[in-house]
Amino acid sequence: MYTLLKLLIVSTVFFALSAMLTGCGEKSEENIPAEKLTASAVISEISSGHGHNVEIPFTDITPTPTADLFQYRSSDNTGHSHVIALSKQQMIDLNNGMRLTVISSAPSSGAAHTHIWNLFGGNVLYDKNCYNCHTNDKRGQDQNRMQATLRPLSVASQISAIISPESAPPSTTADVTPDPAFTPPAFLMDGPTLYSNYCSGCHGSLTSSTKFNKSFALIKDAITNNTGGMASLGALTDAQLEAIATVLIK
Numbered sequence: 001m002y003t004l005l006k007l008l009i010v011s012t013v014f015f016a017l018s019a020m021l022t023g024c025g026e027k028s029e030e031n032i033p034a035e036k037l038t039a040s041a042v043i044s045e046i047s048s049g050h051g052h053n054v055e056i057p058f059t060d061i062t063p064t065p066t067a068d069l070f071q072y073r074s075s076d077n078t079g080h081s082h083v084i085a086l087s088k089q090q091m092i093d094l095n096n097g098m099r100l101t102v103i104s105s106a107p108s109s110g111a112a113h114t115h116i117w118n119l120f121g122g123n124v125l126y127d128k129n130c131y132n133c134h135t136n137d138k139r140g141q142d143q144n145r146m147q148a149t150l151r152p153l154s155v156a157s158q159i160s161a162i163i164s165p166e167s168a169p170p171s172t173t174a175d176v177t178p179d180p181a182f183t184p185p186a187f188l189m190d191g192p193t194l195y196s197n198y199c200s201g202c203h204g205s206l207t208s209s210t211k212f213n214k215s216f217a218l219i220k221d222a223i224t225n226n227t228g229g230m231a232s233l234g235a236l237t238d239a240q241l242e243a244i245a246t247v248l249i250k
């Protein structure tokens with residue numbers, strides 16, 4: 001009994017000490033992920049004993065989506081996959097932080113069934129705007145507690161959706177039917193190549209850029225305002241600028 005108590009005290013002291021050492025409220029963020037995310041992984045409900053996950057690229061999650069229809073093929077599980085579809089308006093709703101429920105296509109093979117995906121705009125926005133600096137540490141937290149120059153978002157519904165993804169309003173936009181034969185395009189937005197083609201000449205290579213941690217909005221503003229002659233980059237799409245902003249996160 002006594003040894004148990006001693007163990008308890010020792011471990012409590014140890015935890016208190018390590019909390020002090022790692023520091024609460026330190027001013028630099030050191031929990032940078034080993035691998036940066038470029039997509040938000042959304043997982044289906046488990047039905048028929050298995051689930052699937054779908055990756056929504058950050059470049060698709062914008063206030064001005066570039067397509068009318070977004071389709072994603074899920075991961076394989078038990079030998080089959082499914083497709084989910086979002087309309088342009090549903091993508092806008094998701095980007096505004098709303099909740100949305102979509103039902104998948106039939107499986108690519110095997111016994112007929114579908115899955116339900118409950119998408120939370122708040123989680124997707126956290127993945128896109130916060131994860132690459134904080135991993136999962138600041139989920140549910142208010143970006144406004146962070147110094148103003150680092151805050152990635154200015155839309156109130158997005159900020160509150162990150163704080164509480166489940167209490168965000170549900171989307172009321174009509175569903176679209178996924179195409180069970182949908183094949184994902186091979187083309188993926190290549191941030192490092194875009195950066196080296198369009199930015200490195202003036203701002204240094206990607207490993208030593210003078211523009212680390214510049215948000216999509218700041219880059220877009222610099223182009224719109226012709227800062228340093230950057231109006232010449234006006235042909236880059238929002239999706240390309242998002243891909244560049246993602247690789248500039250350090």
Ligand code: HEC
Pocket residue numbers: 025026027028029126129130131133134138141142143145146147150152153162213249250
């Ligand atoms: C470019 C990197 C970067 C991004 C992106 C970023 N943060 Fe931060 N965040 C930091 C740094 C660095 C600090 C520590 C300095 C400070 O407090 O301002 C911090 C601090 C914070 C804090 C205060 C921590 C504390 O306990 O004092 C919160 C809360 C926070 N971030 C939330 C968020 C949320 C939510 C997002 C996404 C909307 C986000 N951050 C995006 C770098 C980032």
Ligand code: HEC
Pocket residue numbers: 195198199200201202203210211214218219222227228229230233244
């Ligand atoms: C022709 C040279 C040139 C190219 C190409 C260029 N920039 Fe710039 N950029 C400048 C100059 C000059 C400034 C103003 C001085 C400064 O802030 O470095 C600037 C300013 C900026 C700013 C605003 C100031 C700040 O730091 O917030 C951002 C953001 C930025 N550039 C990012 C980029 C990105 C990303 C690319 C590639 C898509 C790019 N630039 C391509 C020359 C260029």
